[in-house]
Amino acid sequence: MKCIFIFWLAVVLFTITSCSKLKEKDKFAKASAPNIIFLIGDGMGLSQISTAYYFGDEKSNFSRFRNIGFHRSSDLKYKVTDSAAGATAFAIGQKTYRRAIGVSIDSIPQENILEFLQKENYKTGVVTMTSITGATPAAFYAHAVHRDMNEDIATYLVDADIDLVIGGGRQYFNKRKDGKNLILSLIEKGYLVDTLELSKPDFNRQNVYLLADDNMPSRIAERGDMFAKATRTALDYFEQSPKPYFLMIEGAFIDWAGHGNDAEMLVEEVEDFDKTLGILIDFVEKHPNTLLVVTADHETGGASLAKKYHDTEVFGRKKLIPDEIELSFNSKEHTATLIPVFAKGPGAEDFQGIYENNDIYHKLISVYQANKNK
């Protein structure tokens, strides 16, 4: 009798332990869908990144990556793309025409990665220092035939169900031609909207920050550490999230420095980007189930780091300044040079090699697929 009792006790105990182990595994399965942070440095080619190594004061955070590749940024029609087609390729996985926002070559709206992951129970965030309706962020939530349709793009944001939005472009929400006030629409939907400052987000709600009428100041002297602060705010918010998340962050002004052939601004902007990159890498190292992918939509300015010469000529020739380099430009526009891609976290090795810009979308989706049930 005693023996039988002990036998049944053993069976019951065994069952309880297996069940709790199973539950633990279940919990792990839910937690294992990777968080994805996608950082885009608009206009940031290899020469731009190189400035961090020749003009920067500290060791560059780009050195902390081991998985590095290149993408070809051309759009479907032209070798030299723009930010709209560039970001759309990342967002929908298809090359398209310049000026397109989240639509295919025949202007048909396509599901973007943010919409796809929302259906897979992801939270989402979009952060930029320019207008939130600008081409790069817009490609991740809107579908428009032309990037200049700022007011239409703003309408998409109201219905996009994004959990955290930080950027400028307030005027496209509250000073519209149709007289609508989309800030009120967002509030009616339950969003916490701040149009004045980067206040602490409400972790239990969706938050939208519209911090400038159009773009935030393009100069560090006026913007200060706004980019790093916005990034930290987003990380603090998503760190609380019980669900996995997809967060797109755009550093916008490297592109502007390229268009302006402004070497000083370019160096400053890359430094600012590098600082923010450090914050992101520290975060990913603390949260290993987070994939960080860093790239650009295209290069801007045809920047190069060439030998430096004195301005004055001696016997009809300019004299070389030994061991000094100069950041120079050969274009005021975008260029077709291959663009570096850096990755860290689950699936980072998939980003090695040379591929097309739209392959990045497919790589992100396949990292998700491969890791969601692990």
Ligand SMILES: [Zn+2]
């Ligand atoms: Zn540009």
